[in-house]
Amino acid sequence: MLDGSPTVLVIDTQPARAAIIEEGLRAAGYDRVEIITEITGIAQQIEQSAPDVIVMDLGNPNRDMLENMLSITRAVKRPVAMFVDQSDRQSMEQAIEAGVSAYVVDGLRKERVRTIMEMAISRFNAFSRLERELETAKSALSERTTIDKAKRLVMTSRGIDEDTAYALLRSTAMNQNRRIAEVAEGLLMSAALLGPADEDGGSSK
């Protein structure tokens, strides 16, 4: 950490959530952020990015594997424990409540870790809230409507016509081996989180 910003590695199997955390960290001035959404070959990826902080989703069943890896390899210079500060019980609880954990190299300034964690916690919470809202919305709206909404969003943001927008959604779905409705859902969710009307105001800080 002699040279400025620490490298933050976000391990999250939900690409949309990983993206909003990355966005938040960048907005807060952390420009060395890397994301891993695939567990395969993770050891090598961690070694390459040599992170100072690893932010990880608690829902990930691979947490035991990752902890073990962090303790036996030199992939991270010296990974210590987790969460902000062991004495700071409240933020630890908030982190676990939000579903996020962090592994931090020794020597990283506490204030730094705290801002990173606060960001991750607030974004995790915002994501869960949106997920819940979306869940509710889903029962009311058909997949068709979701796709239509996403289509309109793409039309506006990219300035393209309806057919091209739909083709874009379809090709994205095919490339990612997902259903169009899933892609549309992810798009709407990340738009809500990343858009100017971000209710947490995280990106404007």
Added chain:
Amino acid sequence: MTTQIRAGFLPLIDAAILIVAREQGFAETENIALTLVRETSWANVRDRLAVGHFDAAHMLAPMPLAANMGLTAIGQKLVVPMALGLGGNAVTVSNALHASLGAPDMQDPATSGAQLSAFIAKRPGQRLRFAVVHPFSAHNFELRYWLSASGIAPDEDVEIVVLPPALVPDALAAGSIDGYCVGEPWNTLAVRAGTGRILTTKNAIWASSPEKVLALPETMVRDAPDTIASMVRALTASARWCADAANADALAKLLAKESYLNRPEPDMAAALSGPAGYEPFARAATFPWQSHALWLYSQMVRWQMVEHSAANAQMAMATYRPDLYRVALADIEIAVPAANAKVEGALGAPAHVGAKTGGKDSALLMGPDGFFDGCSFDPDRLDDYLSSY
């Protein structure tokens, strides 16, 4: 007055004692409203216990020792007032590996270990990969014990990786690991799916060996000793129910439920009666033997997870609290061993040992408790044992 207890567990058959305590009313009888929360990793169980989301947890036996010695995150001190059974693990390998070892006998780890050693010697430069679910697990230690005693160096001749239990059968089927040592039902499931064979079992490596424990925050000893006693009584009654053959079908049905293991009932029944030999109650299966704690500690030292010191050994031993177990069961018609520790490996065959039942002298059928290589572990001679490695 009813006490609310939230306990975290992982979907394994030895969560049975907690599940049955809730479902069959044993917790309620002790005025405990027991809520069970299924978790996805041991790290989550540990962390949520540490921050007070959980009041109690189903935990791998070495984890509370590691936590108390400061080896894992969050310095929360834990106590173990009781164990959650004996046995219940096995070493499962791919069909291909099993076939290339000839016809290994599940009950004879010395021979299967020698067969494995010979197979490894024939393939220099190629390392077999085994999985365990956590570094601080009995699985890791018994697998390493068996390999080492068979002339196989666990960190050089093979590779041992950590994987979540639910993923090990898939990893085996996909060929990304050659075998694993994991708790049930994951051995039985691979066998039933035709993707693996049980090579040997925990009980064959070390008879009547410890597996999961009940972990509680140490603060409860001071703040809520009566709750600890109630929990131990409820879980002991539950353990007795689990061990009763008349309840086998009902137990399989409970474990199969969506909120617990969420697997087909026949698979649960097969795992419960399978060769891994999970014992919830008999042979003092829930007694927190301090010699178990010290043996687990000896393996942590052996594999360089912790530096040996008198203070660490004391910390490991004191994590297990047979005193809390005794207090809880003092007036109950259940035989409690008279000693807090025993020489592991002293009983080659089952034998009666001194016990107390409801405060009166009695006897308890114990053992066998031998290691497959004929070695024994005397907790009073820890230093000698450690210097043998």
